[in-house]
């Protein structure tokens with residue numbers, strides 16, 4: 045059942061190119077995103093006061109990445125809320141709010157309750173769900189399924205990747221309807237989108253290098269993930285993956301925020317995973333890398349091929365991923381981080397598919 049892999053998590057990491065293909069390819073026809081089940085119109089979208097993304101855990105991290113992309117594409121404010129907080133913060137939701145609810149299981153009780161509250165306040169609900177016929181899917185006004193297939197490992201990987209993919213489709217579909225994207229840009233994103241599965245395969249083929257880095261760093265007591273913009277959103281997911289399955293303390297930080305506090309925690313032996321794939325902020329991120337290096341941190345860098353050699357001059361080791369359109373970077377960047385978490389946990393002898401204290405679907409508040 046594990047398809048020859050030692051753990052479901054490894055199998056599911058390796059299934060990501062296929063899951064991405066299944067989720068995305070049937071929804072692109074003649075170079076356009078076609079979401080057959082949805083009927084949004086331009087007038088409704090243009091009239092929106094905001095998009096409110098509601099989710100928990102990794103699904104929330106998808107929302108954090110989507111915020112950057114959707115705001116860029118739609119020029120509408122996008123708020124991302126943890127479902128467990130949403131209900132208790134007197135959220136500003138009107139009939140002009142679109143709630144985008146993200147859930148693998150479709151049964152997470154906090155997300156479901158938040159969704160019901162958003163609906164009660166007048167929002168239209170569009171959900172992104174993996175489990176067909178789940179409660180969240182049934183109660184939403186519209187649903188787009190991720191076609192990740194069953195996910196068994198508690199730590200999500202392929203569901204996260206397909207959720208991300210669906211947020212790209214939603215962004216392109218809405219931007220097209222609203223006329224907020226130029227044709228050239230639209231076409232460029234579509235053609236890059238179609239290349240993602242092959243690029244994912246090339247990253248997975250190079251997994252031994254990541255296993256090697258895991259063998260160097262698996263005993264580090266504390267690991268920080270730093271990044272800016274979309275790299276920060278990916279860092280959050282990398283950090284969660286690592287801590288939930290390897291039990292190493294880890295934090296994700298917006299790199300520019302380090303000097304406002306956390307840099308005091310950086311000392312010789314701290315590992316910093318520096319995410320520098322977002323090229324417009326590469327130099328800025330590298331200045332943060334210099335700051336942590338000078339305080340004795342070990343730095344594992346992640347950049348795209350275009351910047352790998354430059355990054356390697358400053359950091360201890362560099363992981364590279366293929367270049368792509370900046371909006372699609374999370375899809376590539378997350379995979380080395382999933383692999384790193386997996387191999388670190390493997391070295392530490394952890395129960396990878398069933399980490400302590402965690403459940404696959406959280407149906408209690």
Ligand code: F6R
Pocket residue numbers: 100101102103104146147148149150151152155198199200284285288404405406
């Ligand atoms: C982390 C993880 C959890 C879930 C969260 C939401 O690896 O799997 O953080 O992402 O519990 O679950 P869903 O998406 O089912 O609502």
